[in-house]
Amino acid sequence: MSVVPLPHTLLDALRAEVAAASWFAALGEPLIEGDRADARTYADALGFGPIEIGLAHDWPEAERLLQTPGPSGWWDREDALRRTLLTEAEARYPERVLWTALTELTTHVGDLVHGKAATAAARMGHAAPASIHVAAGAAAQAVYQLAVARLAARKDSPFESKFRLFAAGRWPLGIVGSRLILF
């Protein structure tokens, strides 16, 4: 595969999607069918079988779930896929340019979602101060994963539906047993 210039239009479009997203606006709200559909698509694309969709109602409940030791296979599956996609993207684009673009994107997004997470935490109350950083880390990671997938030209990755959940104001907290928990 030949190395080509980085597609800045692709990254600009992603930045626009990030700007338009309703980050953390629906935390704790009752699930709607769109949430369930995106959650099932995400779990299916990660290779999980039929899965139940659960809801965390508030920040303390979300924090308890996230602090359970040893995140199950979902984290490892996501990361294995991210590494594969990054290798594919690195084969397409000049490495330093790719890394610089991803670093700058993540830095920009991190600052944006941090503020959104802080607003949601203030609105709902009872969030530990560190949890705002955790939420921002999760959201910025989702954008980074999506950017890598799109730069690798993989349109069917689970990172598309994961981002849609975030964009709809949700936070997918992970898969515990046979349940995918949304906040």
Added chain:
Amino acid sequence: MTDLVVKTVEELKDAPEEYREAVAKLVISHAVNELYGAQVFDEPAIAYAPTAYAKWLTCRVAMEEYGHHVRFKQLGLQIGIPEERMVPGAGKKPLSIFEFPLKTWEEFVAIKLLADLAEILQVEDLLHCTFHPLRNLARATMPEERFHAQFGEDFTSELIKTPEGKATLQTAVNEYWPYLPKFFGGSKSRNNEIFRKWKIKQRTNDEMREDYVKRATEVATKYGLTLPEIREAA
């Protein structure tokens, strides 16, 4: 000593060459070391973090460290430093601590507890810098650096709850501590002399090192940890 104050990037063009070179050296040093730190410690630590909460918190820390690199690099580009001089492998020798790849979560916690304290001192010394764009960057960076050190304290207080956790953390402290006071450079550093001449930095390397050892000892003692004696003078 001089009273030169440089309020903008544009004004820097009219500053003496020695001043401009000193500013460039500092910006390059911060840009390179922030990137090394993120690549060698923060990003690999995500895999070692024991819970999703810790993993995403570590993600955020890694992003902020990369963000510091981006900010220093942007300032560097504004003052005419070529990008390739602000990334690793471009001639700027890394600090020795970056030659040891991270192996455990406890090592990362020890690094956040102690190495990020060294970062705080370095940034603190720029808070009165006569080159105001660098001073302003230091101010913007400081809250995140404090958060990273607090991250180290928070996870230290978790780890020391069990004897095994405390012992593993102490082992990590023993391994990394000897490299940390060297962050502050040599006692007879010509660079430091020039930085202070122009009030770009305020303190000698030895003053900063002494303060760092004092503060690191206080934080380690707070959690029942000890810092091993360092035989070789930095």
